[in-house]
Amino acid sequence: MINGFDAATAASLPEHERALVERRQALLGPSYRLFYKEPLHLVRGEGVWLYDHDGKAYLDAYNNVPSVGHCNPRVTEAIARQATVLNTHTRYLDAALLDYSERLLATFPAELSRVMYTCTGSEAVDLALRIACFATGGTGIIVTENAYHGVTRAAAEISPSLGENMPLGQHVVTVPAPDSYRSSEPDIGAAMARDVRAAIAFLTRRGIKPAAFIADSIFSTDGIFSDPAGFLKETRAAVRAAGALYIADEVQPGFGRLGDGMWGFMRHGIVPDIAVMGKPMGNGMPIAAAVMKPDIQEDFGRKIRYFNTFGANHVSIAAASAVLSVIEDEQLIDNAKRSGEAMLAGMRALQKNDERIGDVRGRGLFVALDFVKDRTTREPDGALASDVVNEMRRRGVLISASGPAGNILKIRPPLPFSRENADHFLDVLGAVLSDLP
Known part of the structure; x- marks a missing residue:
């Protein structure tokens, strides 16, 4: 599974998360998969934000099911x-x-x-x-x-x-x-x-x-x-x-x-x-x-x-x-268009200075960034996409990956995602890409 947690690494987790993973495995079995190398324990949601058990806020740029925002x-x-x-x-x-x-x-x-x-x-x-x-x-x-x-x-x-x-x-x-x-x-x-x-x-x-x-x-x-x-x-x-x-x-x-x-x-x-x-x-x-x-x-x-x-x-x-x-x-279709255009423009600006970004595409609040090992061959780089997804999660922004090789960032936030949210997302993405070799 793309962006999946490996239960074999549970021993390396903090005690609180490890205990929950072990209970989950015992009660739900292995078919139920978790996201991220370090699973999230979320306890509250509001609008485009999710909060973990320690009160840390995460900008949700992934979950489409709460389409008009968490707990609208x-x-x-x-x-x-x-x-x-x-x-x-x-x-x-x-x-x-x-x-x-x-x-x-x-x-x-x-x-x-x-x-x-x-x-x-x-x-x-x-x-x-x-x-x-x-x-x-x-x-x-x-x-x-x-x-x-x-x-x-x-x-x-x-x-x-x-x-x-x-x-x-x-x-x-x-x-x-x-x-x-x-x-x-x-x-x-x-x-x-x-x-x-x-x-x-x-x-x-x-x-x-x-x-x-x-x-x-x-x-x-x-x-x-x-x-x-x-x-x-x-x-x-x-x-x-x-x-x-x-x-x-x-x-x-x-x-x-x-x-x-x-x-x-x-x-x-x-x-x-x-x-x-x-x-x-x-x-x-x-x-x-x-x-x-x-x-x-x-x-x-x-x-x-x-x-x-x-x-x-x-x-x-x-x-x-x-x-x-x-x-x-709340004219959320127009908002999806405006915020999506800002996201695409920002990611294309990053693409100009980063050879690892092969393509930026999508429409509205459903956008993608395609990582490659080489722009000429366009060989997918799934490992890099995984690193970006998990590092953004550590920095408080939630996305996932897609595609047969898992090399495509899958970005689809709730529809109230604003231009300010888009700017925050782009700032974190840019910082992550700068820090990853």
Whole structure:
């Protein structure tokens, strides 16, 4: 796991952290991984800041789930108020559920006018795959080579980034990510569409009907690729020509994070057949959803009963409604654009004087810094990225890493991240790079 703690080093930790690690290993087992060489024991969060048990503050430049900030007062108040009134499921009439659904769907293109709720993004992906297979009669799924889409069995089987010990599904085919930095292709969109068509042909030749292509709209685990805008249009056309569905995974790039509208796919001028979102919609509360074209859902809905016991429960809907209001009222999409531009400009200034920085890329509050051993060969330097991530953690700034080689800084702070926060981040990053050989 990238940026993972090695439990074998627990003896070197201070007594307090070592005791917690040992209890955690005994109670939760080895599947539960911790971040950083020195794990964090966090006890409180507020806005874009997290605080450890000693009271040390950490600037959060990584956590996208608390999308409108840790413990946002408007969201926590909505949760608390609703929890004192009612919290049950969607088999009773409820105006608040319908009100929120109308507001949510209004942020999508008009063609996407149905929503189905789950508790997690993984469940939403799982549901989207079920619907795609039902609607097309196919089973073939196409994903990028280092994609991550969730932890249910169906979602894990289309998540190559989980590693070789998690087998891909037998009907799953991977294609290269649209790596705008390392690819020699002059047109990254045409290259990706060509690879998707080849994957469709591969499935078809083996008697497997394609059901769906699914992509995280910023390719966050592949290495964070957003440019040029519109490069997914040809891929969308190739998927449509094959009779398959295009599923946009908006769990990470959605809710205005890219600063170019509410949803990541909008940057490419496409309309997916299904879009899925996860817990950022409720600032971490258990609510997620799949939004889709009505004709795709209609037959599925008539023939297959769908029910998620606490998907869209009253408390989670209250949280989601508050999140949407905060994004709109506090103009957080514009803030993501402005702060993101400052982050990119600052990192590009560092790049001019540091040969180890091969590329700076991203959009809004989802940006990346790509470390290389040599700018000519563009060989990834995962060790340096790990050192930077851990040294920034020691200096009170939290980020992580991404990409197949773990050499890409993954930076995606909560949406209220300000220009002042961006300046602080850049100051610490610059100091760390100066101090690391």
